[in-house]
Amino acid sequence: MAAYLNRLHHISLRVSNVDKVAHELVSRFQFRVFAARLTDRAKQLAVRRGSAVFVVNERARGAPQRLTGHESRVWSPVAGKHHQHFRNLYGAHAHYPVDTVSNVCFEVSDVESSSRALRDRGCEFLLPPTEVYDDSGTVTYSIVRSVVGNVCHTLVDTSRYRGVFLPGFCPVGTEDSDSDRSCPITHFDHITYACTRRSSADITRWYEKNFGFQRFFISRNEDVEDGYVLNHNGIGLRLTAMQYWKCSASGVKLHRDQKETDCKFVMAESLPEQGSNQVDTFLDEHRGAGIQHIGLYTEDIVATARTLSRAGVRFFSPPPTYYTESNENERSCCVCVQVGKQQEIREAGHDPHMLSPYGILLDTDVHAHNSPSQRYLLQVFTKPIFEEDTFFLELIERRGATGFGEGNIRALWRSVQAYMNEEQECGQSDCKNTQSGQHS
Numbered sequence: 001m002a003a004y005l006n007r008l009h010h011i012s013l014r015v016s017n018v019d020k021v022a023h024e025l026v027s028r029f030q031f032r033v034f035a036a037r038l039t040d041r042a043k044q045l046a047v048r049r050g051s052a053v054f055v056v057n058e059r060a061r062g063a064p065q066r067l068t069g070h071e072s073r074v075w076s077p078v079a080g081k082h083h084q085h086f087r088n089l090y091g092a093h094a095h096y097p098v099d100t101v102s103n104v105c106f107e108v109s110d111v112e113s114s115s116r117a118l119r120d121r122g123c124e125f126l127l128p129p130t131e132v133y134d135d136s137g138t139v140t141y142s143i144v145r146s147v148v149g150n151v152c153h154t155l156v157d158t159s160r161y162r163g164v165f166l167p168g169f170c171p172v173g174t175e176d177s178d179s180d181r182s183c184p185i186t187h188f189d190h191i192t193y194a195c196t197r198r199s200s201a202d203i204t205r206w207y208e209k210n211f212g213f214q215r216f217f218i219s220r221n222e223d224v225e226d227g228y229v230l231n232h233n234g235i236g237l238r239l240t241a242m243q244y245w246k247c248s249a250s251g252v253k254l255h256r257d258q259k260e261t262d263c264k265f266v267m268a269e270s271l272p273e274q275g276s277n278q279v280d281t282f283l284d285e286h287r288g289a290g291i292q293h294i295g296l297y298t299e300d301i302v303a304t305a306r307t308l309s310r311a312g313v314r315f316f317s318p319p320p321t322y323y324t325e326s327n328e329n330e331r332s333c334c335v336c337v338q339v340g341k342q343q344e345i346r347e348a349g350h351d352p353h354m355l356s357p358y359g360i361l362l363d364t365d366v367h368a369h370n371s372p373s374q375r376y377l378l379q380v381f382t383k384p385i386f387e388e389d390t391f392f393l394e395l396i397e398r399r400g401a402t403g404f405g406e407g408n409i410r411a412l413w414r415s416v417q418a419y420m421n422e423e424q425e426c427g428q429s430d431c432k433n434t435q436s437g438q439h440s
């Protein structure tokens, strides 16, 4: 392994309208702006909910903005001077034609040695280790390109920094406790990439080799090379999942379902046999592979979905029969068409009427079924949040289940597919703001 990752530090979005996207995250998704970097050339807003931090960066218009060759050749840290050159600090440099989630930033203990090791393994750096400072201390960071579309990783060491976020950012608002029970989002649960065909195996190897990620299996029937393949009834999807093995989360209080402070990574590929689908749509509209969605972990998905729904967030919903009918065979049969989950929802101790207004899906871990401590997870998916049909968010509550619900993936797939078909019939992009597929 080349780089030891301590934890996920933040995720960067690059958008044409920072205020609009930040406002969406704040007014709808209940994030709070806690730091800002505003200069005549840059606008960066940092928003937080629990330990989930997004930085919303302004997307440069006009000529692509790149670091110059001179800057790339500088290897040893250059104290403090660099920040004058950068329109957007911490990994938001590269030009991209549409709004996008461009960077997953990891905290590491030693940026220099991690970067050197990654470079020796052939990784491409957009920025060598660089120091920036302000009155609250110093931070070292570098930026490495990933092997997935436009996604980059900033590696940052904040151990010598006492400020509210990162050098150059000013605190905004007052620190509050995030203890609001109506929206207990605590952290990023997973990041899902939309990948081009047959690229998942190489991507997995890249993360294993360079960052010590570990593969984990979504299904017992999953093949090591092929991943988890869903290829029937109109669903053509290959999923491969991995997580990073965190190294030093000592002192961090962990939630019972949170294994250390890890965040899972899921690679989704579309399979050609079943026709065009949501992964293809992402690749088209995003103009390449990238981050398709991010799962936000919540301790109470019903309360969170209610709060977000009242604030205007729109969710995908399965057909009403999902909550009113039961399909006993569904759990043991991987090819039959799903009808309903009423009984499964009740058996898990939930009321279908509480889940249906928001389109919340429930999936029991098949192998734990009938055991006294039934393991399941609850998920709900939002409509895309940028102009293009690309990036969306997900809420996830885990009740002992650590993977991804096979049944939920099918239910989500169908509701997204129905929505895409509807949009195609309308031929209007503003349909995504309507209440279609929504029961609330």
Ligand SMILES: O=C(O)C(=O)Cc1ccc(O)cc1
Binding pocket: 192, 239, 266, 268, 278, 279, 295, 379, 394, 404, 405, 408, 409, 412, 413
């Ligand atoms: O189930 C999840 O939350 C996943 O992240 C898996 C997944 C990935 C891509 C899709 O288009 C649909 C589902």
Ligand SMILES: [Fe+2]
Binding pocket: 190, 192, 293, 294, 295, 394
């Ligand atoms: Fe997901």
